[in-house]
Amino acid sequence: SFVSLRQRILSAVQKNATRGDPRSVIRAIDQFCSQKEWAMNVGNEKGCILDSVVSEVNPATVLELGTYCGYSTVRIASLLPPYAKFITLEFNPDFAAVARQVIAWAGLEDKVKIKPCLVEGASSDWIPKIKEQFGIKTFDLVFLDHWKEHYLSDTKLMEECGLLRKGSVLLADNVICPGAPDYVEYVRSSPRYKSHYFRSHLEYTKAEENLWYLGIIE
Numbered sequence: 001s002f003v004s005l006r007q008r009i010l011s012a013v014q015k016n017a018t019r020g021d022p023r024s025v026i027r028a029i030d031q032f033c034s035q036k037e038w039a040m041n042v043g044n045e046k047g048c049i050l051d052s053v054v055s056e057v058n059p060a061t062v063l064e065l066g067t068y069c070g071y072s073t074v075r076i077a078s079l080l081p082p083y084a085k086f087i088t089l090e091f092n093p094d095f096a097a098v099a100r101q102v103i104a105w106a107g108l109e110d111k112v113k114i115k116p117c118l119v120e121g122a123s124s125d126w127i128p129k130i131k132e133q134f135g136i137k138t139f140d141l142v143f144l145d146h147w148k149e150h151y152l153s154d155t156k157l158m159e160e161c162g163l164l165r166k167g168s169v170l171l172a173d174n175v176i177c178p179g180a181p182d183y184v185e186y187v188r189s190s191p192r193y194k195s196h197y198f199r200s201h202l203e204y205t206k207a208e209e210n211l212w213y214l215g216i217i218e
């Protein structure tokens, strides 16, 4: 019967990565997606930029919007300090099902140290509930990688829900391809944000892409 791309990615992880070794899970996905089939993981080039931002911010609270197969979830979770709280939201239940298994294979599900809490459902439904559900006041880091047309509305929603503070960092994937022009326009013209971008390429291709970094200054 037909095996979906997400299932083939999971099989590649289970076949080629070592249980409990997050780096081998990342390597297995990158090898599959560069040698066999393209998939919309953030990839290794942008992934190294993500790693450097996570290491610099050293966040106690992280929100990821758009889990997909859990590739960036594993990258982020493997760099977090033991006390960190990490929530990743995925709308698509099929993606979430694969991500749970990829995160478990990396050993991050079991580790007391970090338990990325994978929440299924629309970000706009979940964002207003996060404070009470997870006992989180504000996020030190938000990684936006979900529907590109929801970047702006979800950022405004996070502001309204008081989930962002002075010093919070937002990192957005795909501001060029597929693109989030309204989001870029809003944050660039807002006095609340100091923004700049990291030049990179669309995962597993040579197409120009940027990761858009936002520091909240007010």
Ligand SMILES: O=C(NCCNC(=O)c1cc(-c2ccc(F)cc2)cc(O)c1O)c1cc(O)ncn1
Pocket (backbone or CB within 6 Å): 040, 041, 042, 066, 068, 091, 092, 145, 146, 147, 148, 173, 174, 177, 178, 202, 203
């Ligand atoms: O979050 C959901 N989809 C993934 C968002 N991510 C993307 O769409 C995405 C796309 C691309 C991309 C780039 C070039 C190209 F030719 C095709 C796709 C790259 C990326 O790096 C992404 O991150 C989703 C799905 C659904 O059915 N319901 C609710 N949410």
Ligand SMILES: [Mg+2]
Pocket (backbone or CB within 6 Å): 040, 041, 042, 145, 173, 174
């Ligand atoms: Mg992306």
